[in-house]
Amino acid sequence: LSEEPAATPSDAEAEEIVAPVKCRGKRKPLPANLPRVEVIHDLPDHELTCACGACKQVIGEETSEQLEIIPMQVRVIRHIRKTYACKVCEAAPVTADKPAQLIEKSLASPSVLAMLLTTKYADGIPLYRFEKMLSRHGIDIPRQTLARWVIQSGELLQPLLNLMRDKLLEYPVLHCDETRLQVLHEPGRDPCAQSWMWVQSGGPPNRPVILFDYTASRAQEVPLRLLDGYRGYLMTDDYAGYNAVAAQEGIERLACWAHARRKFVDAQKVQPKGKTGRADMALNLINKLYGIERDLKDTDDSERLAARQQRSQPLLDQLK
Template sequence: MISMPKDLPDDPVLLKQLLEQMLSERESDRGKIVHLEEENALLRQRLFGRKSEQTADPTTPQMALFNEAESVAESVGETVEEEVVAPTKRRGKRKPLPADLPRIEVIHELPDHELTCACGCRKHSIGEEISEQLEIVPMQIRVIKHVRKVYACRGCETVLVTADKPAQLIEKSMASPSVLAILLTTKYVDGLPLHRFEKVLGRHGVNIPRQTLARWVIQCGEHLQPLLNLMRDRLLESRVIHCDETRVQVLKEPDREPSSQSWMWVQTGGPPNQPVILFGYSTSRAQEVPSRLLEGYRGYLMTDDYAGYNALGAQSGVERLGCWAHARRKFVEAQKVQPKGKTGRADIALNL
């Protein structure tokens, strides 16, 4: 109901204007209430909901591409809790072990006293059952001792000659190529920090401080720079490049507070069967960084709506593309605040 004032004007025109103003104010208040209710629903979803985007048809392959963990959660505003029944998982079929792994055959025979049958005859083999078991040999650490022979002439006292040894990746270092290979693999492929790899070596009685391990990593990076340059050349030849930046925090960085935010700029491109993924570290999120990383690029650039890519996208020959996954989240938010059981434009967009 509309609360009417006590003193109403006698003029019909003024009375009509007053009623229209009151109706307009009521509609405005109703719109504010709806807006606040939607904001409250989204806030509850982000605080208490599951961090996944659900679609009308979750089996659709294209929809599954956008189910990101950072997306808006499902509504939790319902008062009735639905009973959740865990689906019964069927036990999967065991996959065979890789055929290229070396095999050690262990033959199991019956003990001699079981080879005599109850009738007195000797049992003989008519077949066999084969099963395979995976075995892992623990990491073996050994020392390669380089002995360089020194030669001299007994007839004349010429300069001594010492035999050469193979060139080393890091000269005057105790690290062999195999040590450096496993160091880089555990750090960058397995995500094992250097202080944990230091403990792994310590269990084998080898004490190498993490500062030394870090120096080896840096020196390996210098040797790998030519390969990185070739990868960047291949990246810039791509027809489409995806680029995104993410926050990282670096401790004990010179002249910076430990709480300072830094940025890792990730670029990916290349052919589907040979993708190129490059990481570029920077203390800045300014637009100069992507312009420097992708200097000279001509093609399609896929990014989010961050303004730091505007300068790069405005360059001649660069066509900037918008990220559908980011755009889709807004339709998901709109879908979550729709009245229950209603279908709106957000559903139409998500179905597309």
């Protein structure tokens, strides 16, 4: 074996071996509205005295922030109702009234129902997972009970839903679309049967209203019922089920560019390779329309209308 020392890489080679350090982007500050808890870190007593014998003085401080999350706190509210009786006469005892409950004779307080609905519908957490979350705190509430609470909460929120629908139908622009939904264990229906969720969106731009309605049918009677009394612009796809409601007086149906664009994309795929056809021309014009809308995203209504008349209308004429 050779006794010569192993060759060492040059400085340039060594620099190449070191992995480049990625620059981290600027971190956003934590929201100012969050409560702050100050934790003071001071020098130990033996470091407060200088080597010369004098006491050190505070001349400044360094501050850093760290996010803290307090885990879910679970407690039991005991409602104690005092009962009074007169010891002089034989009048019947009187018990203090209990505050009205959202669900009478239920373990669920308003805070439990609020968290249940938030985790299910805003966070997309199924009931069986919420059941496990409670079990970690030693609380045994079966998902059947949780499901019943969800249904009862929906019934309690019906007045709010009615107000939202009124506001939806008042505004002169409404979007409607339906999407397939499969429901398991639905009474009287095959588990493979297709159901539908009808989504309606509208209302003022600063306070949008979005409503979901479940049906087992996709028939045109559904949008006729959901949009009964509506007058204004109705944005849908080309599904024929909207034809009846769109034919009503006072409703102007708007088509969707995203759906129309798909057909040109399909046509583009079957064009001969290397050839430019009408599908490419149409997609180019539609993309220009989308670009105009991106430019107008932060403008007000009057500016957007003027820009559409000046820039978008010629593109639409050319596309037609």
